[in-house]
Amino acid sequence: MNLFAETPENWTKASVGTFCEVQLGKMLQNDPSSERDELKPYLKAINVGKEGLDLSHEFSMWIRPQEADRFRLIKGDILVSEGGDAGRTVVFDADGEYYFQNAINRVRPNHQGKIVPEFIYYWFTFLKITGYVEMICNVATIPHFTAEKVKTAPLALPSLDTQRCIARFLDEKTTRIDGLIEKKRLLLEQLAEKRHALISRAVTKGLKPDALMKPSGIDWLGSIPAHWQVIALNKVTTKITNGYVGPTRDIFVPEGVRYIQSLHIKDNRILFGGDYFVQKEWSNLHAKSILALGDVLVVQTGDIGQVAHVTTEHVGCNCHALIICSPRTDLLIGEFLSWALCSDYGQRFLQLVKTGALHPHLNCGNVKYFPVVIPPLKEQAEINVHVRGRIHEHHYAQAQIELSMAKLKEYREAIITDAVKGKIAELR
Known part of the structure; x- marks a missing residue:
C-alpha cells in the first residue's frame, strides 16, 4: 500500500516517528505506591470519541511524581486509540490536568513550528480510512495499533502554511458535513418514535377511534377497547x-x-x-x-x-x-x-x-x-395489515435517510483523503 502515491513531490515523506514523539499511556494504577502519589484524572479509549474528545466519562488513577511529566497531556497532543476501534484519533484540546492510560498512544510533534497538530489528526484519520490501520494491526485477532506501529506509520508533510490551510479547510468542511449527518440522525430518531407510537396505539387501542373503551386493569396500559x-x-x-x-x-x-x-x-x-x-x-x-x-x-x-x-x-x-x-x-x-x-x-x-x-x-x-x-382474530389480522403497511413505509424512509448518511460519510472520507494527499489544488 503506497500512501505517498499522488502526493506532491515537494512534500516531505517520512514516518510519524521522524517528526513526532509517540508514547503509550500508563498502565492503570488503582492504589498509591507511596504517600507522594497523587490521584489524577486520566483518559481511556472511550474518551477518544468518534465525534472528538469526549470528557463525559470521568476516571482517576494514581500517578507517581516521577511519571507526571511523561504521562501528562498538553494541548495539541494527538491521541490515537491503541485497541478496540484501533486508530481512532482526536486532538487533545481541553483545559485542566489530564493523564492517559495504556489504551491510548499519544503523538506529540517534536518539531515545534513545523507541524500543525490538526493536520496530523486528519492524516491519522486518512490512515484509518484507507485501511492502513486495519492492515497493519492484523485484525484477525484483537487489533492493536501499538506505539511502534504508530511510529513507523507513513507521514507526508507539506509546508507549515499548507498544513494550516488543509486543517482549516477540513475543519470547515467536516463541521458542515457532520451537521448534516446529525440532522439526519435526528430524523431517524423521530421516525423510530413515530413507529413505536403507531405500533403502541394499534395494539392497545385498535383502529376504530370511536370504539367503546374499558379499563385494562393495568395502570401503565390504560384503557383498551371494551370487547378486547x-x-x-x-x-x-x-x-x-x-x-x-x-x-x-x-x-x-x-x-x-x-x-x-x-x-x-x-x-x-x-x-x-x-x-x-x-x-x-x-x-x-x-x-x-x-x-x-x-x-x-x-x-x-x-x-x-x-x-x-x-x-x-x-x-x-x-x-x-x-x-x-x-x-x-x-x-x-x-x-x-x-x-x-x-x-x-x-x-x-x-x-x-x-x-x-x-x-x-x-x-x-x-x-x-x-x-x-x-382482540378478536379478525381484528388482529386487520391491525397486522395496517401496521405492516405503515411500518413498510417507515422502513423505506429509514433506508433513504441511511443511504443519504452513508453518501455524506463517503464524501467526508473522500475530501479528507484528497486534502491530506495534496490533491486539492487551491490548498497546495
Missing part, C-alpha cells in the same frame, strides 16, 4: 421455551439448516445474512428450538427486547438463546403478538422483568406472565 381481553402469555401459547443455549464453537458448517441468533433479530424482522448454519442431524436432535410458522422470537441477552415473528421464509430454521413463543392459533396471531411485544407497553414489561445486574437477561419464567391484549 387481557390474558397472560402462558395462557395463549402452546409453548414458551428457549433456543439452544450450549456452546456453538463446533456446531457450525458451511451449509445446512439456518441458525438464527440475536444478531439477526431487529425491528420485528429476521435479517439472516446467510452466515450461520448447522447440520440437519444436529438440528433434529434439538427439535424444540426448530422454528414454526407464527412463532415469536424474543432476544434474551444483549439487545434485550428485540422481537420478530417467524414467516414462511424462516420456517424450519433452528435458533440460539432466543425465547420462542408459539401462539394458540384459536386465540392469537403470532404477528400480532410480536407487535404487542414491540409496543411501548410490551417493551416496558420486558425491561421490568429482566434479571441480572452485570449481565441482564430475560427468562421464560418471567416472560410467560406478559399480559397480552387480545
Whole structure:
C-alpha cells in the first residue's frame, strides 16, 4: 500500500516517528505506591470519541511524581486509540490536568513550528480510512495499533502554511458535513418514535377511534377497547421455551439448516445474512428450538427486547438463546403478538422483568406472565395489515435517510483523503 502515491513531490515523506514523539499511556494504577502519589484524572479509549474528545466519562488513577511529566497531556497532543476501534484519533484540546492510560498512544510533534497538530489528526484519520490501520494491526485477532506501529506509520508533510490551510479547510468542511449527518440522525430518531407510537396505539387501542373503551386493569396500559381481553402469555401459547443455549464453537458448517441468533433479530424482522448454519442431524436432535410458522422470537441477552415473528421464509430454521413463543392459533396471531411485544407497553414489561445486574437477561419464567391484549382474530389480522403497511413505509424512509448518511460519510472520507494527499489544488 503506497500512501505517498499522488502526493506532491515537494512534500516531505517520512514516518510519524521522524517528526513526532509517540508514547503509550500508563498502565492503570488503582492504589498509591507511596504517600507522594497523587490521584489524577486520566483518559481511556472511550474518551477518544468518534465525534472528538469526549470528557463525559470521568476516571482517576494514581500517578507517581516521577511519571507526571511523561504521562501528562498538553494541548495539541494527538491521541490515537491503541485497541478496540484501533486508530481512532482526536486532538487533545481541553483545559485542566489530564493523564492517559495504556489504551491510548499519544503523538506529540517534536518539531515545534513545523507541524500543525490538526493536520496530523486528519492524516491519522486518512490512515484509518484507507485501511492502513486495519492492515497493519492484523485484525484477525484483537487489533492493536501499538506505539511502534504508530511510529513507523507513513507521514507526508507539506509546508507549515499548507498544513494550516488543509486543517482549516477540513475543519470547515467536516463541521458542515457532520451537521448534516446529525440532522439526519435526528430524523431517524423521530421516525423510530413515530413507529413505536403507531405500533403502541394499534395494539392497545385498535383502529376504530370511536370504539367503546374499558379499563385494562393495568395502570401503565390504560384503557383498551371494551370487547378486547387481557390474558397472560402462558395462557395463549402452546409453548414458551428457549433456543439452544450450549456452546456453538463446533456446531457450525458451511451449509445446512439456518441458525438464527440475536444478531439477526431487529425491528420485528429476521435479517439472516446467510452466515450461520448447522447440520440437519444436529438440528433434529434439538427439535424444540426448530422454528414454526407464527412463532415469536424474543432476544434474551444483549439487545434485550428485540422481537420478530417467524414467516414462511424462516420456517424450519433452528435458533440460539432466543425465547420462542408459539401462539394458540384459536386465540392469537403470532404477528400480532410480536407487535404487542414491540409496543411501548410490551417493551416496558420486558425491561421490568429482566434479571441480572452485570449481565441482564430475560427468562421464560418471567416472560410467560406478559399480559397480552387480545382482540378478536379478525381484528388482529386487520391491525397486522395496517401496521405492516405503515411500518413498510417507515422502513423505506429509514433506508433513504441511511443511504443519504452513508453518501455524506463517503464524501467526508473522500475530501479528507484528497486534502491530506495534496490533491486539492487551491490548498497546495
